[in-house]
Amino acid sequence: xxxAIYGYxxxxxxxxxxxxxxxxxxxxxxxxxxxPQTVKTAFEDTKVYSALDISDYKNDIDVLxxxxxxxxxxxxxTPALAAEFNVIDSFDTHADIPKHFAAVDSAAKRGGHIAVxxxxxxxxxxxxxxxxxxxxxxxxxxxxxxxxxxxxxxxDAIRRIEGVADARQYTCPVQSALDSVRNGENPELTTRExxxxxxxxxxxxxxxxxxxxxxxxxxxxxxxxxxxxVNFITQEELDRDHKGIxxxxxxxxxGRTGENSENSHVIEYSLKLDSNPEFTASVLVAFxxxxxxxxxxxxxxxxxxxxxxxxxxSAKSREEIIAEML
Amino acid sequence: xxxAIYGYxxxxxxxxxxxxxxxxxxxxxxxxxxxPQTVKTAFEDTKVYSALDISDYKNDIDVLxxxxxxxxxxxxxTPALAAEFNVIDSFDTHADIPKHFAAVDSAAKRGGHIAVxxxxxxxxxxxxxxxxxxxxxxxxxxxxxxxxxxxxxxxDAIRRIEGVADARQYTCPVQSALDSVRNGENPELTTRExxxxxxxxxxxxxxxxxxxxxxxxxxxxxxxxxxxxVNFITQEELDRDHKGIxxxxxxxxxGRTGENSENSHVIEYSLKLDSNPEFTASVLVAFxxxxxxxxxxxxxxxxxxxxxxxxxxSAKSREEIIAEML
Numbered sequence: 265x266x267x268a269i270y271g272y273x274x275x276x277x278x279x280x281x282x283x284x285x286x287x288x289x290x291x292x293x294x295x296x297x298x299x300p301q302t303v304k305t306a307f308e309d310t311k312v313y314s315a316l317d318i319s320d321y322k323n324d325i326d327v328l329x330x331x332x333x334x335x336x337x338x339x340x341x342t343p344a345l346a347a348e349f350n351v352i353d354s355f356d357t358h359a360d361i362p363k364h365f366a367a368v369d370s371a372a373k374r375g376g377h378i379a380v381x382x383x384x385x386x387x388x389x390x391x392x393x394x395x396x397x398x399x400x401x402x403x404x405x406x407x408x409x410x411x412x413x414x415x416x417x418x419x420d421a422i423r424r425i426e427g428v429a430d431a432r433q434y435t436c437p438v439q440s441a442l443d444s445v446r447n448g449e450n451p452e453l454t455t456r457e458x459x460x461x462x463x464x465x466x467x468x469x470x471x472x473x474x475x476x477x478x479x480x481x482x483x484x485x486x487x488x489x490x491x492x493x494v495n496f497i498t499q500e501e502l503d504r505d506h507k508g509i510x511x512x513x514x515x516x517x518x519g520r521t522g523e524n525s526e527n528s529h530v531i532e533y534s535l536k537l538d539s540n541p542e543f544t545a546s547v548l549v550a551f552x553x554x555x556x557x558x559x560x561x562x563x564x565x566x567x568x569x570x571x572x573x574x575x576x577x578s579a580k581s582r583e584e585i586i587a588e589m590l
Numbered sequence: 591x592x593x594a595i596y597g598y599x600x601x602x603x604x605x606x607x608x609x610x611x612x613x614x615x616x617x618x619x620x621x622x623x624x625x626p627q628t629v630k631t632a633f634e635d636t637k638v639y640s641a642l643d644i645s646d647y648k649n650d651i652d653v654l655x656x657x658x659x660x661x662x663x664x665x666x667x668t669p670a671l672a673a674e675f676n677v678i679d680s681f682d683t684h685a686d687i688p689k690h691f692a693a694v695d696s697a698a699k700r701g702g703h704i705a706v707x708x709x710x711x712x713x714x715x716x717x718x719x720x721x722x723x724x725x726x727x728x729x730x731x732x733x734x735x736x737x738x739x740x741x742x743x744x745x746d747a748i749r750r751i752e753g754v755a756d757a758r759q760y761t762c763p764v765q766s767a768l769d770s771v772r773n774g775e776n777p778e779l780t781t782r783e784x785x786x787x788x789x790x791x792x793x794x795x796x797x798x799x800x801x802x803x804x805x806x807x808x809x810x811x812x813x814x815x816x817x818x819x820v821n822f823i824t825q826e827e828l829d830r831d832h833k834g835i836x837x838x839x840x841x842x843x844x845g846r847t848g849e850n851s852e853n854s855h856v857i858e859y860s861l862k863l864d865s866n867p868e869f870t871a872s873v874l875v876a877f878x879x880x881x882x883x884x885x886x887x888x889x890x891x892x893x894x895x896x897x898x899x900x901x902x903x904s905a906k907s908r909e910e911i912i913a914e915m916l
Contacts, residue, residue, distance in 0.1 A: 281847055285728045306849055361916055362909070387916045389722065392900055393859075394915040396715065399876040399903035400869075402611045446862070521607055521872055523632055527864035533719075534860075536772070538853035543726075546847055550725040570911055574718055575896040577725035583688070585896055589720040590687055590713045 265556045266324065267549070268292040270315065270345065271331035272303055274509065275354065278545025279329050280306045286549060288579045292325050322348045327552040329353075331545075343367040346566075347375040350555045352548050354384040361387070369566035378559040380567045383551045384544040385535055386410070390515045392569050393533035397517035401529060404519025407445045409437035409458060413511025413540060421486045422463060425479050427471030430499055432506040434462040437514065448518050448528040461492040464506055466499045511540035550577045591882045592650065593875070594618040596641065596671065597657040598629055600835065601680070604871025605655050606632045612875060614905045618651050648674045653878040655679075657871075669693040672892075673701040676881045678874050680710040687713070695892035704885040706893045709877045710870040711861055712736070716841045718895050719859035723843035727855060730845025733771045735763035735784060739837025739866060747812045748789060751805050753797030756825055758832040760788040763840065774844050774854040787818040790832055792825045837866035876903045 267283060269276045272294045283291040284307065293311035296303050300312040313321070318328075328349040332338050334357045342353045346368050355364050361382055372379040382388065386408070394406055415435050422431035441458050444451045451457075463480060467473050477494045480487055497505075512535040521527050537543045551569065554576035558567070578585055593609060595602045598620045609617040610633065619637035622629050626638040639647070644654075654675040658664050660683045668679045672694050681690050687708055698705040708714065712734070720732055741761050748757035767784050770777045777783075789806060793799050803820045806813055823831075838861040847853050863869045877895065880902035884893070904911055 278847070281849065285847070358916070361912060365912065382916055389726075389857075391916045392722070395900050395904055395911060396718070398915065399879075399900075399905070400715075400872045402905070521604070521611070521865060521868040523607060527868055529864060529869050530860075530862040531715075532858075532860045532862075534856075534858045536856040536858075538855060539847060542847040542853055543855050546726045553725075568912060568916055570901040570908070570916070571899050573897050573899045574721050574725075578721055579725070579728070582896070585721060586687060586691065586894060589724065590684070590708055590717045590894055590896070 265326040266290045266292045267327045267329055267552050268325045269294045270328050272296050274541035275545055276331040277306050278542040282546040282549040326556045329548050329552055343371040346372040346377055346379040350377045350559050352380045352383055352552050354544055355382045356387055365566050373565045376564050378555045380551050380555050382568055384547050388547050388569055393515045397531040401517055401519025404517050405450050407516045410513040411435040411437050414509050418486055422480055425476055427468050427476055429468045430466040430502055432464045436460045436462055445516050446530055455489045461487055461490045463494045464497050466502050467496055509540045510538050512536040591652040592616045592618045593653045593655055593878050594651045595620045595657055596654050598622050600867035601871055602657040603632050604868040608872040608875040652882045655874050655878055669697040672698040672703055672705040676703045676885050678706045678709055678878050680870055681708045682713055691892050699891045702890050704881045706877050706881050708894055710873050714873055714895055719841045721896055723857040727843055727845025730843050731776050733842045736839040737761040737763050740835050744812055748806055751802055753794050753802055755794045756792040756828055758790045762786045762788055771842050772856055781815045787813055787816045789820045790823050792828050793822055835866045836864050838862045
């Protein structure tokens with residue numbers, strides 16, 4: 265099957281790497297809104313096309329992986345492209361998913377295509393694990409912890425403060441809260457009790473660091489509800505020690521069974537990722553395989569990870585999967 | 591939807607509890623090969639029928655949950671019952687699954703029913719997590735650890751030794767091996783390096799304990815490949831401290847992505863269960879819901895957890911699931 269990448273940033277590059285790991289998947293190329301000449305792909309032989317010409321290739325691409333941002337790109341791109349291609353995106357603005365779903369569903373059905381939205385790890389693999397665990401243990405409680413990992417949005421928020429040259433923010437789960445959940449104590453946790461925020465900030469010369477620290481710690485929505493630690497470091501240190509984009513987290517459901525709910529169970533799914541975009545890209549590629557297969561069977565419309573039978577994600581045959589993994 | 595339980599031991603009783611937690615599921619009753627008068631169910635109002643009369647009820651039951659043993663019961667029961675009912679079983683003899691699948695598939699197709707086999711946590715939820723993780727990270731390595739939990743088979747093996755009055759055996763994962771896997775060290779682990787075996791044994795009066803201990807530790811297949819600890823205790827202590835049937839385990843896949851495989855990722859799924867049969871039963875009930883829905887859409891034949899779209903497992907609507915869990 266042939267996939268193409270629409271939008272080439274960290275996520276698009278991750279898809280380029282992931283495609284190379286899957287022998288049944290061929291990368292048709294990258295589509296960019298920039299001048300194709302200026303885009304340097306990870307592999308030399310990856311072809312780069314202008315996004316303006318995408319419609320010319322609708323018979324050459326089995327699934328288009330849309331690597332745009334959730335804020336402004338995907339709400340436009342995914343419905344538009346779903347009319348002409350099988351598509352996948354990683355739309356992650358939770359509150360707007362139902363609206364996005366409706367727009368994409370109607371376009372995909374009109375075009376006779378499959379569109380899988382909100383694929384990645386959260387939403388995506390974390391969502392799947394919430395669903396499985398809820399179906400198994402209806403009498404229980406869900407917990408999601410994120411980190412330790414880089415939050416791009418929070419790093420950007422710090423960078424917008426006057427006097428800040430650069431910054432990197434890590435979201436960290438609180439170990440004692442995690443332990444309490446795992447012990448089946450069913451704690452009620454506030455925002456502050458679940459995560460802390462750890463900031464590495466490069467201040468411009470001559471700037472009042474105390475003022476920056478105060479502005480960060482009191483920033484509503486982003487930091488004021490959290491215990492936040494601010495460390496000032498040099499640009500050199502930031503580039504040396506914090507250039508990665510790690511992330512991860514934990515989805516835990518605890519529940520009870522038995523005549524008098526006397527038995528406690530803990531279901532936990534966790535990810536520890538060196539590269540958030542590369543892992544997300546790897547999930548996208550597996551779901552692209554499923555999208556292609558579902559559409560080949562005549563299915564159309566918008567789907568989420570919930571709608572996809574796991575067997576469709578694997579490059580292996582049903583017989584191999586049963587023999588090796590069941 | 592109406593389910594029925596076929597075979598009433600620990601697992602059947604677990605299904606009885608699980609059904610009570612799911613308002614959309616009604617328990618039609620229990621079918622037993624024993625004299626129905628002698629079966630005491632968990633709830634007073636659960637009806638008990640003779641297994642001999644099962645065919646009389648084929649229009650009253652949407653899904654039959656077969657709670658028999660994998661060694662001799664299920665290879666006979668599941669194909670026979672799949673001809674007349676939608677069925678689910680927890681067949682767990684890994685090597686024989688392809689053969690069981692074929693027999694059940696042909697019976698289920700003949701009868702126009704859905705049969706879901708090998709449902710539970712391993713095979714079952716662990717299998718699903720192996721599949722998802724393999725599809726996402728094709729360049730990686732799988733690890734499964736079991737425990738800490740009671741192995742019925744190993745406990746039985748000890749009980750068969752002369753001079754043993756009672757016994758309970760726990761399978762325990764080796765913490766240092768788990769840590770090495772989680773650190774992405776990709777260790778090659780022998781049987782001995784992955785699990786230890788912990789035995790609590792009640793010896794009959796006047797028996798040579800050293801001889802029993804030696805017979806356990808040198809027992810081929812069951813114990814000789816493991817570091818085994820044998821503790822002699824009284825029947826009272828065994829009944830007081832070891833009457834539960836806890837289990838659990840860990841499925842971990844580590845893999846690499848990036849231009850030169852420079853980024854490492856760890857996907858981990860773990861279960862910590864107070865009651866192995868009650869948790870397995872809870873999984874069976876969720877998959878019974880899916881079986882009913884799939885058959886209502888006209889699907890037939892043998893399925894595994896791999897073939898089932900997660901959305902079909904949940905009592906909630908697709909819209910609720912998207913809003914609450916995606």
